Amino acid sequence: MKPRYLSYLGYRLLRRSARFQRFVAHFAQLALESYLIQDFINRPYGAAYGLSPDDRARMVARFRHIVAMVPSGTSALFHTILAREILSLPPTMSGDVIECGVWKGACSTSLSLVCQATGRRLFVADSFQGLPGSAPYRYPVAHLQSYDYLEPGQFRGTQNEVRANIRDYGCLEVCSFLAGWFADTLPQLDTPLVFAFLDADLESSTRDCLRSIWPLLPTGGLVYTDDAANMEVVRIFFDDPWWQQQFGEPAPGFIGSGSGLPVLPLSSTLGYTCKQSRETLDGWRRVYNHSFLPLQ
Numbered sequence: 001m002k003p004r005y006l007s008y009l010g011y012r013l014l015r016r017s018a019r020f021q022r023f024v025a026h027f028a029q030l031a032l033e034s035y036l037i038q039d040f041i042n043r044p045y046g047a048a049y050g051l052s053p054d055d056r057a058r059m060v061a062r063f064r065h066i067v068a069m070v071p072s073g074t075s076a077l078f079h080t081i082l083a084r085e086i087l088s089l090p091p092t093m094s095g096d097v098i099e100c101g102v103w104k105g106a107c108s109t110s111l112s113l114v115c116q117a118t119g120r121r122l123f124v125a126d127s128f129q130g131l132p133g134s135a136p137y138r139y140p141v142a143h144l145q146s147y148d149y150l151e152p153g154q155f156r157g158t159q160n161e162v163r164a165n166i167r168d169y170g171c172l173e174v175c176s177f178l179a180g181w182f183a184d185t186l187p188q189l190d191t192p193l194v195f196a197f198l199d200a201d202l203e204s205s206t207r208d209c210l211r212s213i214w215p216l217l218p219t220g221g222l223v224y225t226d227d228a229a230n231m232e233v234v235r236i237f238f239d240d241p242w243w244q245q246q247f248g249e250p251a252p253g254f255i256g257s258g259s260g261l262p263v264l265p266l267s268s269t270l271g272y273t274c275k276q277s278r279e280t281l282d283g284w285r286r287v288y289n290h291s292f293l294p295l296q
Protein backbone atom coordinates (compact mmCIF):
# COMPACT_ATOMS: atom_id res chain seq x y z
CA MET A 1 0.00 0.00 0.00
CA LYS A 2 1.22 3.50 -0.77
CA PRO A 3 2.18 5.63 2.28
CA ARG A 4 -0.59 8.09 1.31
CA TYR A 5 -3.26 5.37 1.83
CA LEU A 6 -1.54 4.17 5.02
CA SER A 7 -1.65 7.63 6.51
CA TYR A 8 -5.33 7.99 5.46
CA LEU A 9 -6.10 4.65 7.13
CA GLY A 10 -4.18 5.77 10.24
CA TYR A 11 -6.19 8.98 10.29
CA ARG A 12 -9.50 7.06 9.98
CA LEU A 13 -8.49 4.80 12.88
CA LEU A 14 -7.30 7.70 15.03
CA ARG A 15 -10.45 9.63 14.29
CA ARG A 16 -12.49 6.89 15.94
CA SER A 17 -10.37 6.92 19.08
CA ALA A 18 -11.97 8.83 21.98
CA ARG A 19 -8.53 9.62 23.37
CA PHE A 20 -7.48 11.20 20.05
CA GLN A 21 -10.67 13.26 20.00
CA ARG A 22 -10.03 14.46 23.54
CA PHE A 23 -6.47 15.36 22.52
CA VAL A 24 -7.73 17.37 19.52
CA ALA A 25 -10.38 19.12 21.65
CA HIS A 26 -7.75 19.98 24.28
CA PHE A 27 -5.39 21.29 21.61
CA ALA A 28 -8.16 23.38 20.02
CA GLN A 29 -8.98 24.84 23.43
CA LEU A 30 -5.34 25.71 24.11
CA ALA A 31 -4.99 27.32 20.68
CA LEU A 32 -8.18 29.39 21.02
CA GLU A 33 -7.33 30.44 24.57
CA SER A 34 -3.80 31.51 23.67
CA TYR A 35 -5.16 33.45 20.65
CA LEU A 36 -7.64 35.33 22.89
CA ILE A 37 -5.02 36.03 25.58
CA GLN A 38 -2.46 37.24 23.02
CA ASP A 39 -5.12 39.41 21.41
CA PHE A 40 -5.89 40.93 24.84
CA ILE A 41 -2.22 41.61 25.56
CA ASN A 42 -1.17 42.89 22.15
CA ARG A 43 -4.10 45.02 21.06
CA PRO A 44 -4.48 48.40 22.76
CA TYR A 45 -7.32 47.48 25.14
CA GLY A 46 -7.26 50.04 27.93
CA ALA A 47 -4.75 52.35 26.20
CA ALA A 48 -7.19 55.17 26.94
CA TYR A 49 -6.58 54.40 30.65
CA GLY A 50 -2.78 54.37 30.15
CA LEU A 51 -2.40 50.57 30.05
CA SER A 52 0.54 49.06 28.15
CA PRO A 53 0.95 45.49 26.82
CA ASP A 54 3.09 44.73 29.91
CA ASP A 55 0.28 45.94 32.18
CA ARG A 56 -2.20 43.66 30.38
CA ALA A 57 0.20 40.69 30.53
CA ARG A 58 0.61 41.28 34.30
CA MET A 59 -3.18 41.45 34.62
CA VAL A 60 -3.60 38.04 32.95
CA ALA A 61 -0.89 36.57 35.20
CA ARG A 62 -2.77 37.88 38.25
CA PHE A 63 -6.09 36.45 36.95
CA ARG A 64 -4.38 33.04 36.61
CA HIS A 65 -2.98 33.31 40.12
CA ILE A 66 -6.42 34.28 41.48
CA VAL A 67 -8.20 31.24 40.01
CA ALA A 68 -5.37 29.02 41.27
CA MET A 69 -5.80 30.37 44.81
CA VAL A 70 -9.58 30.96 45.08
CA PRO A 71 -12.31 28.42 44.20
CA SER A 72 -13.97 29.91 41.14
CA GLY A 73 -16.99 29.29 38.96
CA THR A 74 -15.27 31.14 36.13
CA SER A 75 -11.88 30.73 34.45
CA ALA A 76 -8.98 33.17 34.03
CA LEU A 77 -9.94 33.28 30.34
CA PHE A 78 -13.45 34.50 31.22
CA HIS A 79 -11.93 37.10 33.56
CA THR A 80 -9.75 38.24 30.64
CA ILE A 81 -12.78 38.57 28.34
CA LEU A 82 -14.62 40.63 30.98
CA ALA A 83 -11.50 42.78 31.46
CA ARG A 84 -11.24 43.30 27.69
CA GLU A 85 -14.83 44.53 27.55
CA ILE A 86 -14.50 46.91 30.52
CA LEU A 87 -11.21 48.29 29.20
CA SER A 88 -12.91 48.91 25.83
CA LEU A 89 -15.47 51.25 27.40
CA PRO A 90 -14.36 54.86 26.89
CA PRO A 91 -13.25 56.77 30.00
CA THR A 92 -15.82 59.41 29.05
CA MET A 93 -18.57 56.90 29.81
CA SER A 94 -18.84 57.43 33.54
CA GLY A 95 -20.17 54.77 35.86
CA ASP A 96 -19.25 51.76 37.96
CA VAL A 97 -19.08 47.99 37.60
CA ILE A 98 -21.12 45.37 39.46
CA GLU A 99 -20.83 41.62 39.89
CA CYS A 100 -24.02 39.91 41.09
CA GLY A 101 -23.33 36.40 42.40
CA VAL A 102 -19.74 36.12 43.58
CA TRP A 103 -19.39 32.82 45.55
CA LYS A 104 -15.84 33.05 47.04
CA GLY A 105 -15.07 36.25 45.13
CA ALA A 106 -12.59 34.98 42.52
CA CYS A 107 -14.08 36.92 39.63
CA SER A 108 -14.69 39.97 41.86
CA THR A 109 -11.01 39.87 42.76
CA SER A 110 -10.04 40.04 39.07
CA LEU A 111 -12.66 42.70 38.38
CA SER A 112 -11.34 44.77 41.30
CA LEU A 113 -7.98 44.97 39.49
CA VAL A 114 -9.71 46.12 36.30
CA CYS A 115 -11.69 48.71 38.27
CA GLN A 116 -8.51 49.92 39.95
CA ALA A 117 -6.95 50.37 36.48
CA THR A 118 -9.97 52.26 35.12
CA GLY A 119 -10.86 54.38 38.16
CA ARG A 120 -14.28 52.75 38.62
CA ARG A 121 -15.91 51.29 41.74
CA LEU A 122 -16.84 47.63 41.92
CA PHE A 123 -20.08 46.64 43.62
CA VAL A 124 -19.87 43.09 45.00
CA ALA A 125 -23.43 41.78 45.43
CA ASP A 126 -24.35 38.44 46.97
CA SER A 127 -26.48 36.86 49.67
CA PHE A 128 -23.22 35.44 51.08
CA GLN A 129 -25.47 32.46 52.01
CA GLY A 130 -25.40 30.70 48.65
CA LEU A 131 -28.31 30.14 46.25
CA PRO A 132 -31.84 30.96 47.48
CA GLY A 133 -34.81 28.60 47.50
CA SER A 134 -36.03 25.64 49.47
CA ALA A 135 -35.77 22.80 46.98
CA PRO A 136 -33.20 21.51 44.46
CA TYR A 137 -33.56 22.95 41.03
CA ARG A 138 -32.81 21.42 37.63
CA TYR A 139 -32.48 23.40 34.42
CA PRO A 140 -31.99 22.23 30.84
CA VAL A 141 -28.75 22.89 28.99
CA ALA A 142 -30.30 22.43 25.56
CA HIS A 143 -27.10 22.82 23.51
CA LEU A 144 -25.40 19.94 25.34
CA GLN A 145 -28.64 17.96 25.72
CA SER A 146 -28.06 17.75 29.45
CA TYR A 147 -29.28 19.22 32.74
CA ASP A 148 -27.58 21.19 35.49
CA TYR A 149 -28.62 20.59 39.06
CA LEU A 150 -28.52 23.28 41.74
CA GLU A 151 -29.34 23.24 45.43
CA PRO A 152 -30.33 25.94 47.94
CA GLY A 153 -27.25 27.17 49.80
CA GLN A 154 -24.91 26.02 47.02
CA PHE A 155 -21.99 28.35 46.22
CA ARG A 156 -21.91 29.84 49.71
CA GLY A 157 -19.03 32.18 50.44
CA THR A 158 -19.12 34.40 53.52
CA GLN A 159 -18.53 38.12 53.19
CA ASN A 160 -15.37 37.74 55.32
CA GLU A 161 -14.00 35.08 52.95
CA VAL A 162 -14.72 37.23 49.91
CA ARG A 163 -13.19 40.33 51.52
CA ALA A 164 -10.07 38.36 52.49
CA ASN A 165 -9.65 37.01 48.95
CA ILE A 166 -10.03 40.43 47.35
CA ARG A 167 -7.64 41.95 49.94
CA ASP A 168 -5.01 39.22 49.39
CA TYR A 169 -5.12 39.03 45.58
CA GLY A 170 -6.97 42.11 44.28
CA CYS A 171 -7.84 45.63 45.35
CA LEU A 172 -10.31 45.91 48.25
CA GLU A 173 -10.21 49.72 48.24
CA VAL A 174 -12.33 49.98 45.05
CA CYS A 175 -15.05 47.59 46.34
CA SER A 176 -18.43 48.27 47.93
CA PHE A 177 -20.39 45.30 49.28
CA LEU A 178 -24.13 44.72 48.85
CA ALA A 179 -24.90 41.86 51.23
CA GLY A 180 -28.33 40.21 51.08
CA TRP A 181 -30.87 38.98 48.53
CA PHE A 182 -30.69 40.93 45.26
CA ALA A 183 -34.38 41.89 45.52
CA ASP A 184 -33.61 43.72 48.80
CA THR A 185 -30.14 45.16 48.15
CA LEU A 186 -30.02 46.19 44.48
CA PRO A 187 -32.96 48.66 44.60
CA GLN A 188 -30.70 50.76 46.91
CA LEU A 189 -28.24 51.33 44.07
CA ASP A 190 -28.50 54.79 42.56
CA THR A 191 -25.11 55.37 40.90
CA PRO A 192 -24.65 54.97 37.14
CA LEU A 193 -23.22 51.60 36.04
CA VAL A 194 -21.39 50.84 32.81
CA PHE A 195 -20.88 47.10 33.18
CA ALA A 196 -22.68 44.32 35.03
CA PHE A 197 -21.59 40.70 35.35
CA LEU A 198 -24.55 38.57 36.42
CA ASP A 199 -23.64 35.10 37.63
CA ALA A 200 -26.70 34.25 39.69
CA ASP A 201 -27.53 30.84 38.14
CA LEU A 202 -31.30 31.28 38.60
CA GLU A 203 -33.89 32.93 36.39
CA SER A 204 -35.63 34.67 39.32
CA SER A 205 -32.33 36.06 40.66
CA THR A 206 -31.33 37.31 37.20
CA ARG A 207 -34.67 39.10 36.83
CA ASP A 208 -34.11 40.72 40.26
CA CYS A 209 -30.70 41.95 39.06
CA LEU A 210 -31.94 43.32 35.73
CA ARG A 211 -34.89 45.12 37.35
CA SER A 212 -32.49 47.36 39.31
CA ILE A 213 -29.43 47.44 37.05
CA TRP A 214 -30.89 48.08 33.59
CA PRO A 215 -32.20 51.61 34.37
CA LEU A 216 -28.74 52.56 35.72
CA LEU A 217 -26.92 51.67 32.47
CA PRO A 218 -26.25 54.29 29.78
CA THR A 219 -26.48 53.59 26.07
CA GLY A 220 -23.52 51.32 25.30
CA GLY A 221 -23.58 49.82 28.82
CA LEU A 222 -23.05 46.06 28.93
CA VAL A 223 -24.62 43.17 30.82
CA TYR A 224 -22.58 39.97 30.71
CA THR A 225 -23.68 36.70 32.27
CA ASP A 226 -22.12 33.34 32.95
CA ASP A 227 -25.52 31.71 32.42
CA ALA A 228 -25.67 31.71 28.60
CA ALA A 229 -26.27 27.94 28.57
CA ASN A 230 -29.25 28.22 30.91
CA MET A 231 -32.21 28.66 28.56
CA GLU A 232 -34.44 29.90 31.38
CA VAL A 233 -32.04 32.79 31.97
CA VAL A 234 -31.56 33.43 28.24
CA ARG A 235 -35.34 33.56 27.72
CA ILE A 236 -35.54 36.64 29.98
CA PHE A 237 -33.63 38.69 27.41
CA PHE A 238 -36.29 37.92 24.77
CA ASP A 239 -39.28 38.32 27.08
CA ASP A 240 -40.85 41.39 25.39
CA PRO A 241 -43.91 41.74 27.66
CA TRP A 242 -41.62 41.74 30.75
CA TRP A 243 -39.26 44.39 29.29
CA GLN A 244 -42.19 46.53 28.19
CA GLN A 245 -43.73 46.25 31.63
CA GLN A 246 -40.49 46.89 33.57
CA PHE A 247 -38.78 49.49 31.38
CA GLY A 248 -41.19 50.46 28.61
CA GLU A 249 -38.86 49.13 25.91
CA PRO A 250 -38.52 45.96 23.81
CA ALA A 251 -36.39 43.05 25.04
CA PRO A 252 -32.76 43.61 23.99
CA GLY A 253 -31.98 40.00 22.98
CA PHE A 254 -28.91 38.07 24.05
CA ILE A 255 -25.65 37.34 22.23
CA GLY A 256 -24.49 33.79 22.85
CA SER A 257 -27.95 32.35 23.52
CA GLY A 258 -27.73 28.69 24.51
CA SER A 259 -24.21 27.93 23.30
CA GLY A 260 -22.31 30.94 24.67
CA LEU A 261 -19.72 33.22 23.09
CA PRO A 262 -17.09 31.52 20.89
CA VAL A 263 -14.35 31.62 23.50
CA LEU A 264 -14.19 27.83 23.91
CA PRO A 265 -14.24 25.36 20.99
CA LEU A 266 -17.53 23.56 21.73
CA SER A 267 -19.63 25.87 23.88
CA SER A 268 -19.22 28.40 26.65
CA THR A 269 -21.42 29.85 29.37
CA LEU A 270 -20.53 33.48 28.67
CA GLY A 271 -22.97 35.76 26.84
CA TYR A 272 -24.10 39.36 26.91
CA THR A 273 -26.44 42.08 25.89
CA CYS A 274 -25.80 45.74 25.23
CA LYS A 275 -28.06 48.68 25.92
CA GLN A 276 -28.53 50.24 22.50
CA SER A 277 -30.30 53.46 21.67
CA ARG A 278 -33.13 53.21 19.16
CA GLU A 279 -33.85 56.91 19.00
CA THR A 280 -30.71 58.49 17.57
CA LEU A 281 -27.68 57.69 15.43
CA ASP A 282 -25.61 60.54 16.94
CA GLY A 283 -22.08 59.28 17.53
CA TRP A 284 -22.37 56.63 14.79
CA ARG A 285 -20.91 56.64 11.30
CA ARG A 286 -22.38 54.96 8.23
CA VAL A 287 -20.01 52.26 6.90
CA TYR A 288 -22.36 50.72 4.36
CA ASN A 289 -25.72 51.85 3.10
CA HIS A 290 -27.59 50.14 5.96
CA SER A 291 -24.79 49.65 8.49
CA PHE A 292 -23.44 51.96 11.22
CA LEU A 293 -20.43 51.70 13.56
CA PRO A 294 -19.57 53.82 16.63
CA LEU A 295 -17.48 56.91 15.82
CA GLN A 296 -14.59 56.08 18.19
Ligand SMILES: C[S@@+](CC[C@H](N)C(=O)[O-])C[C@H]1O[C@@H](n2cnc3c(N)ncnc32)[C@H](O)[C@@H]1O
Pocket: 071, 072, 073, 074, 100, 101, 102, 103, 104, 105, 106, 107, 108, 125, 126, 127, 128, 129, 130, 131, 132, 154, 155, 156, 157, 180, 181, 182, 183, 199, 200, 201, 202, 204, 205, 208
Ligand atom coordinates in the same frame (compact mmCIF):
# COMPACT_ATOMS: atom_id res chain seq x y z
C1 LIG B 1 -22.26 30.39 40.54
S1 LIG B 1 -22.10 31.37 41.98
C2 LIG B 1 -21.13 32.73 41.41
C3 LIG B 1 -19.74 32.34 40.93
C4 LIG B 1 -18.79 33.52 40.81
N1 LIG B 1 -19.27 34.53 39.90
C5 LIG B 1 -17.43 33.06 40.34
O1 LIG B 1 -16.98 33.48 39.27
O2 LIG B 1 -16.80 32.26 41.06
C6 LIG B 1 -23.74 32.04 42.14
C7 LIG B 1 -23.86 33.04 43.29
O3 LIG B 1 -25.11 33.73 43.17
C8 LIG B 1 -25.58 34.06 44.47
N2 LIG B 1 -27.03 34.31 44.36
C9 LIG B 1 -27.92 33.68 43.54
N3 LIG B 1 -29.15 34.21 43.67
C10 LIG B 1 -29.04 35.22 44.56
C11 LIG B 1 -29.98 36.17 45.07
N4 LIG B 1 -31.27 36.16 44.70
N5 LIG B 1 -29.53 37.11 45.94
C12 LIG B 1 -28.23 37.12 46.33
N6 LIG B 1 -27.29 36.22 45.88
C13 LIG B 1 -27.69 35.29 45.01
C14 LIG B 1 -25.18 32.87 45.31
O4 LIG B 1 -25.07 33.22 46.68
C15 LIG B 1 -23.82 32.46 44.69
O5 LIG B 1 -22.76 33.03 45.40
